[in-house]
Amino acid sequence: MRIAMVGLGRMGANMVRRIMRAGHECVVFDRSPEAVAALAAEGARGTGSLEELVLALPAPRAVWLMLPAAVTGQAAESLFGLLEAGDVVIDGGNSYYRDDVDRAQAARERGIHYVDAGTSGGVWGLERGYCLMVGGDDEAVKLVEPVLVALAPGIGAAGRTPGRTGGPSPAEQGWLHCGPPGAGHFVKMVHNGIEYAIMAAYAEGLSVIREAGAGRHRREADAETAPLREPQYYQYDGIDLAEVAEVWRRGSVIGSWLLDLTAAALHADPRLDRFAGRVSDSGEGRWTGVAAIEEGVPAPVLTAALYSRFASQGAAAFAGKVQSAQRKGFGGHEEKD
Amino acid sequence: MRIAMVGLGRMGANMVRRIMRAGHECVVFDRSPEAVAALAAEGARGTGSLEELVLALPAPRAVWLMLPAAVTGQAAESLFGLLEAGDVVIDGGNSYYRDDVDRAQAARERGIHYVDAGTSGGVWGLERGYCLMVGGDDEAVKLVEPVLVALAPGIGAAGRTPGRTGGPSPAEQGWLHCGPPGAGHFVKMVHNGIEYAIMAAYAEGLSVIREAGAGRHRREADAETAPLREPQYYQYDGIDLAEVAEVWRRGSVIGSWLLDLTAAALHADPRLDRFAGRVSDSGEGRWTGVAAIEEGVPAPVLTAALYSRFASQGAAAFAGKVQSAQRKGFGGHEEKD
Amino acid sequence: MRIAMVGLGRMGANMVRRIMRAGHECVVFDRSPEAVAALAAEGARGTGSLEELVLALPAPRAVWLMLPAAVTGQAAESLFGLLEAGDVVIDGGNSYYRDDVDRAQAARERGIHYVDAGTSGGVWGLERGYCLMVGGDDEAVKLVEPVLVALAPGIGAAGRTPGRTGGPSPAEQGWLHCGPPGAGHFVKMVHNGIEYAIMAAYAEGLSVIREAGAGRHRREADAETAPLREPQYYQYDGIDLAEVAEVWRRGSVIGSWLLDLTAAALHADPRLDRFAGRVSDSGEGRWTGVAAIEEGVPAPVLTAALYSRFASQGAAAFAGKVQSAQRKGFGGHEEKD
């Protein structure tokens, strides 16, 4: 099939490549002419505007948006004005699923289909394929299915789950029609919420191992500070974290792709000195927390990971000041350096 | 009665004063001769060594230790060698209750009583009295009861709890015999665990109010960062935190002494600029967490407060580095400043 | 002044009484004629409809809504149709501050003032006064100030914060104009978020003390279960929790009104057998969590308390099933009873 891709950043460009490798045609647009030219050189049909892009598509048209969440709404709005009833807009970016719900409603009023495709795979997707979590009406999802199949990793990407028989379901190929518009990004949102927690789980555990020699380093003993009661149990200085991550990759219960990446990072830079420890968050982790709270579902692990990111960004400083001030108030304690 | 006080720091010195005000005699010792001289000038009997101190007491002797946890064990051990069967050692410092259990056992083998007295009140205790949580055998607690009564705030420190009748219980006077040796510091330990959480509760809440104008400050919008979806609900710049803390002191459900201190701190320094936000912990919060875990009792609120202190001390940095490295690994993301 | 009160439940009725005690006139309405009659018997002017209520007020009219959050919007909407430019609607219920923002906008379009008054004090407010956190424009707040002063606890409700001088600020009297519409309920929302955490802090701490005899109760020792390593440190069966809560009320750092209530509850029913442990939440705690997340402010303590409530309501059951299924999957473990 022929599909259009708007937004040729890291993700979008590689998705175009993967779609073309599967034999489909891609019409592309980006505000950067260089990005368009690069893909045109690889066989895509480059265009200079959304209008031109739309004209290059046969009806029913399918336009995939791969843009920052902050500008997706505007682009979708523009497209709604250019497309016709029966066309499909697919939002593959990191949109908040609520925006999908609203935009799908706006599209529906014009007879346009709106599909949201939560996309995981990062910089590895070109090679590994993209895990796609899709929301939308059946008709629209059916229409773009060839592209979903092309982008997805395929059945071979993982062993078959015991008990599954018959032809492979879409999920077994790496894409899933989760529900009505927004459902794809909802599932992707939670996926990222889980991701934050798994990342933090490894990070915290490795930190505990890193400090396993705490008993060798005398804590200051003053009226405020308690000594470690049994220092003999904290004598493991210098456990090799890169090797620990590596050994966990084989046969352990906690093997995972994130562990693979962690092992690689620690092997390349054992102390991770090139990082300051300031962990960004991109929205989905926040929204997962909000959803958990609004649904009344406890998500203490997911939310703890999120808050740790906030704190790593410096956002806990004022709370610390308040507590230091309280300590000063009741105990006369000065802050330590 | 006559009692000895060893350790004349902030806490010990004021406790001597409060005991003397109640008409008791105090024999005092500190490794600092100046500290001894200062209290001798106020009517205490100063001594130059533990030996001298013990000689100045009538049998059965009562010696109160008010020392940093790190040196209490040594002092107790020395005293056990100087005292006689029937004497009492009281540990009023911030000891780990497990050390009390062990030391009480060592004392018992010599016929010496061991009492642990968890003491809350901080720099305000001289004026307000000290809340005392006491462990030990009945005989020993009976022996030191006059001093406990002198140190405790007394019945007037709080209104009577509805439903209580008859003569006031010791708890109503501000001291409690909680159980066998160690029970006092166990209850005090949990008291401090609770304290950490209450402090953090106010600190977090005030931080949320402080950022209530987040919708006015444009978040960077790039592929990684999601914009605030409804900025119109975060337009409250500059809510006066000192006034907020003040209004909560009257009639609200969250009135407390810690809130009083918070209100005072914010009134004196609305932005708390004199603090960096590095919150120390003195042991009890840690031990409370350990006890919760070993008992199998969930304490997510108490432990979250503890971990926030650790993070404020910089101990989350490596975990942050690991997560930044993972993000770099799967998404090619560079750390932001 | 003369003010109208709509909603004569537990809170509303007592507020009417407190307003009348201060010498003001109250016009009242409730969908329950009995509730209206009861207050009419105490001197209020009862009415049978919102229309009648509005007619009984002099311009500029002030109508205070004290209704469940779920029906406040409808009532406000009805009032907007009955009132005139310059009148004031005050929402004193548990509204989400975002609804205030929206309703204030709707009111503004008709020239009507909208004031939100977060109200703390519960069933004790009649006697203790209500802590009032107020949002709205200056003109409207000025108009209802006499009633705010009447409802608030007054300066005597707490000792003066050190360093404050001059005439008492409104906050020192127990009410505060926090900012524009919604700011009152925003501050009240956070107040409740803090309240949840303080409640949980005491609850968790008391639970840790309650299980301090864990070393006496042999844990089953099988391949899955580890024995308690040092049972000698968990021998404190039967520490009297009511006395512990009582002693903390005097001189300790964690004295508070919530502790007073806890002490009373434990004195009346030491094992709290009349409760099942299912803790309701009324919205504000949720919204505080959402605000923290959307602002990017870590609130691990507040949120942990919220999630514990969710779990107490049974909402963690499915997550438990998933984990039991995982354990079965990798270890063959059957669930224990």
Added chain:
Amino acid sequence: MRIAMVGLGRMGANMVRRIMRAGHECVVFDRSPEAVAALAAEGARGTGSLEELVLALPAPRAVWLMLPAAVTGQAAESLFGLLEAGDVVIDGGNSYYRDDVDRAQAARERGIHYVDAGTSGGVWGLERGYCLMVGGDDEAVKLVEPVLVALAPGIGAAGRTPGRTGGPSPAEQGWLHCGPPGAGHFVKMVHNGIEYAIMAAYAEGLSVIREAGAGRHRREADAETAPLREPQYYQYDGIDLAEVAEVWRRGSVIGSWLLDLTAAALHADPRLDRFAGRVSDSGEGRWTGVAAIEEGVPAPVLTAALYSRFASQGAAAFAGKVQSAQRKGFGGHEEKD
């Protein structure tokens, strides 16, 4: 080589099989004669007592203990009496690393080597191999290396980490000498702490998806309960969790072996009705929490997972009662069913 295995439960028996498959000889003992007979039928040399077992080994002897943590100490003690200087005891069970530290000290006094081997792999180990985290002195680890190699999954169990060159390190084969005695179980302990958190991360996330239709189910609207403000965003009833877990297995960032198991469990029993949601914990998660606290390293994610397990076991009930009692105290609220 010839090695002895004591303890032929689920884990021990399969480890014997895997060792024998690699061409080594196994001498076995278990308190159950049937377990011994079963392995003898497969080629192991069965024995009827520890004495007999020791006699069947050539010096230097190597005895691997695969016993519940609660009885490992006793068995090690017995072996220390039967073995000679230069022999090696390997503890492969779920021991607390602190017991290893103490037991290694006791062994060292007799010239016996003590090796601790944290073992992950569960019921799948026979087929997949066991991930082995080992502590002990170099000489002893060298001695048992052939068996470690036999048990470990081998280099083929995972792709090579980018950047690694040369001959495979032990970690790349699935076993690691982490440090002195206890270091193996320390690393294994943290491994399990991470495992708890990853399990909980998936469990919480799936729960959030499961309740994505919350907006369709009317929450009761009374004075206490706030309605869901934007129910239109919670309309996703019935997202197929088994398919979601399945799709995440391919190309997503959160692919892992635990996810594979989760997908299998959900496919077999979509509602997981056979489980009640009571999640056991076996010690390591607790000890990880204790280590984090004693080291001063924040581990909010790991600990939140642990506490959720405690709560699933019913251990939060009293804390819930306290909070319900407090709510009754300040608001007159009765508990809801």
